[in-house]
Structure formats: structure tokens, C-alpha cells
Amino acid sequence: MSDLFKKELLFKILVVGDFGVGKTSIIKRYAEGTFSPKYKMTIGADFALKQLDWDSETRINIQLWDIAGHERFGYLTSVYYRYAVAAAIVFDLTRPDTFFAVAKWLADLRDKVSLPVGRPLPVIILANKGDVAANKVPPQIEEFCKKNHITSWYVTSAKENRNIDEAMNRVVVEVLENQRNNNLYNSDSVMLAEEMHTDKHNNGQLCCSR
């Protein structure tokens, strides 16, 4: 099928988490395929776009929102969260404190944004800097995910390009499933004009991947 007839979807996906956990690096790796140790810390918010040819009939435009991690600027987040359809919460495997902050970020998301029908946003957790500390995965993570209805978490490395695509694909799958289940096709928040087709990329990866 030619590009002209492809169905275009736009997904706004938030990337949140404590300062310095690698949000910008993950986004740049995913959207631009690059990594640099020289990224500046994010002030306010920024975002990157990535186009996914999901299947022969669907093109997905992903808008990844890179949201500053400093607590002080938390009042800004509700505006940046608006219209999001999913979120990734990132923590840094080399800094245990940042895992404990995941709960805080989840609460912030739950508090400030939900899908148009009032259902919670699908969320995944990324345990970043897996190139340095893959063996330091906090044992509580399984329990945490279960308790908070989070279906997936991944050990990632933006530096070594590990699991980033897999994790983002998983997010997309969850968004598509969500939309199918909720029949949200006429949502006024994002452009979801047409009925979704069965996605062919769902590789059934429902368990957690390391």
C-alpha cells in the first residue's frame, strides 16, 4: 500500500523520572539513533518526534515528551502531561534513590493526567544505565509493578542502545490495545479518527524483559 493511503496516528508519550536518570538520552537514542554524554539538562520540557511504520496500513507519529526532572518545577508538569496517551518512568540503576522516586512520578501522573474516558494512562518503567549496573535491579520492582498495574519494565541502556526500541514498541502496543478496548476512536484529544486494525507487531511480550 502506498504511503498516501496509510492511516496516520499521533501518540503523545511522556518520559518522566528523577533528574539525571537519562530521559533525554533515551529519547535521543530512540528518535535520532544517537547518544552523546554531552546532553544538557532539560529546562522546562522538550520533545522529539519519531515516525513508526507500524504495519502496512498504519503509520504512527510518536511525540516523546522530555520533561525536566527537578522537583522544583513540578507545577509545570500538569500542562505538559495534557493529552498524553502513555508514559515511561525512568530511573537510574546506579542510583537507588531514583527507583524510590518512581512511585512519586507515578503518583504525579495518576494525579494529573488520565485518558479521556478516565482510565489511567498505560505506564512502563525503564531501569536505565543497564550498561553500567544491569545487576543492580531493585528486587522490589516486580512487586511494585504488580501493585500498580504496570505490565512491563525493561533494563535499558541509551548508551548501548539496549531495549529502547523494545520498550517503546511495548508502549505503542499498550496504547493500541487500550484504544481498541475502550473504543476511543473519536477522542478529541489526539487524532484517532479511524478504527484501529489489528496490530501485527504485538509480539506477545507481556512479561518483563531484561
Next chain:
Amino acid sequence: MQKTLSMYKQFLRQLHCYIIIIFQGVTPSLRRSVWKYLLNYYSWESTQKERDQVAKEKKEEYYRMKTQWMTMTKIQEDNFSDYRERKSLIEKDVNRTDRTYTFYAGDNNPHIQLLNDILMTYVMYNFDLGYVQGMSDLLSPILYLLQDEVDTFWCFVGFMEKVISNFDVDQAGMKEQLQHLHTLVAFIEPELSTYLDNHDSGNMFFCFRWLLVWFKRELSQEDVMKLWEVLWAGLPCPNFHLLICVAILETEKRALMDNNYGFTEILKHINELSLKLDVNFLLNKAEGIYRQIEESAHANDNVREILGLPKIENGNLDSPNTASFTYLDTTADHASVNIDTNEVSYERGISNSYL
């Protein structure tokens, strides 16, 4: 007589600095000395002897504070979570501050260590504020210019005094500035302000980065130094940085509106202006806007107050009344100038300065 002479000298020194800033003939060595006055390290009226004394005292004071955190034991740190958090945040941030500039590039760069030490010492100097993201961006150009730890620290303290409300715990200072910016845009570009209001952007959040670190992320090192000098000097008015914002927005107005951008696209467009802005053009334009407001009989007190202009008591703004004439006494010909014609004021701004 002695006093008059010293006041005269002080006036000349200040005037000299301002002329330098305005005409932009600042060489690095001159700038090094000018900044110390602009950032209240030295007072304008000081003598050389007094400055030597200040430098000596400030140096001792700095190292006393630096020793305080450097000698903290592990147990002390373990029992002091606020301190630990700040230390870790500073360490993270200095390692991602201007690493693309040669001065801060590479592994184990000593200048990164200096940024770290100065910010840590600032935590001891002002523990209530401590460290908030953005501060490393404000520090970096000062160290780059002065290349002296102690001088840089005290100049940074002076800079922080000017922008401390940007880092309020409740962010009241930032919120107020965003509101003021909206007020100014509504006055200068009502069409744009209505557009922003109708496109989820009346909160002006897309200008957050500009305001937090005074365009540090938008301009090159050289240009940001030039801009900060003007802003530190308070020329031509307080809150001039808000008029720089207005100048950019006015320039981008058509791009934003003609493309029918919403909240997301506006943020993206604004963020992508980074390193594409011309500081001289903006300074000229912002000054033009200031002159326009200064001379406008229509500017209400809200607008005037933001820019430190005297209020028009009477409130009847449509016709130039006696009250407004009292304040606008330098410009007897105002009634005949159509202030709403932007070009007039812009031309004046351009011819007056910054060229």
C-alpha cells in the same frame, strides 16, 4: 569637596561602564573588570585601596565556606539528606553544563570541578536556596570569563541576587514573570496574546526556559554575555528581559499564527529558536518596544509598573491629560506622534544605541 569629587568619579566610572556596554566595545579584559561592578562585587564608589581590601576579605570568606563542606565527614553526610541531595544534583548538573565548549570539554576537566566547588560553596552560603537546576547555566559564563574561583563565586552571588526569585520553592517569581510577560504581549501584540489564549498557551510556559536562565540556552556564549551585561545594568529599564521575550515573540508571531500552531507546536517552535537568535537585533527591537511603551498614552499602569515607569494616576488613558503630561515631561511633542505606529519607535531604538 572630597565627597563631591568622589561622587563625580563614581559617576564617571558608572557612565564609562554603561557606555562600554551600550557600544559593545567590550574586550575580555575590560569585561572582567566591568562585571565585578555590575554584579556588586565592588561598589561603584570604591577606591582601589578599598577594592583590594574587599578582595582580601571575600577571599577569606570564600575559603572559610568552602572548607565547611569539604571537611564534612561521611557520618555527617549520611545524616544530612538535604545536603546529600544537593551535592548529587550539583555533580550531575556540572557534568552536563556547556560540555560542548572547549573550556568545559573532556574528561576530568578542571573547570567542571570549579563549577562544582563554587556551587557547593554557594549551598553553604545560602542553604535556604541551596542549588536548583538552572544555576549551573548562570554560573558557567562567569567562570569562563573571570577564570578565578573566588571572583567568580562573588560575581555569581551578585547575579543570583538579581534572579533569586526564579528559584523560589513555590515558583512565585517565575509565575509572576510569566504573567507580566503576558501583560506586555497583550499590550504590544494583542492579536498574538488572544491567539495564545485560544491555543492553550496563555500561560506562556513556552517561554519558561528563556526566563529561568536569561536566554542562556538560546544564545552563544559571547552573545549571552553581551545580553546579560545590558540586563545587569538595568538598561534601559527593569525587567528588560521581558521585552526581549516580547521582541522574539513579535518576530515569530506570523510563523506561530499563520501555521495555526497549538500548544505543542508553539513549544517546539520556540525551543528550536535556540542558537538562531540575533542578540543585537533583539536588543534593538526590545529597546524600540520600551520607547513605544514609555511614550504611549495608552499604556496602562500594569504595563508601566512592570517596566519601572511611573504610574498614570488618573486612569483616563485615552486622552493625554495633565497627569500623564507631568510624567512625560521630556516629550512635549508626544501628542503629535502616533505612537501606535511601531516603526517610529523602532527606528528610535535602533538609532539610539546598540549599534
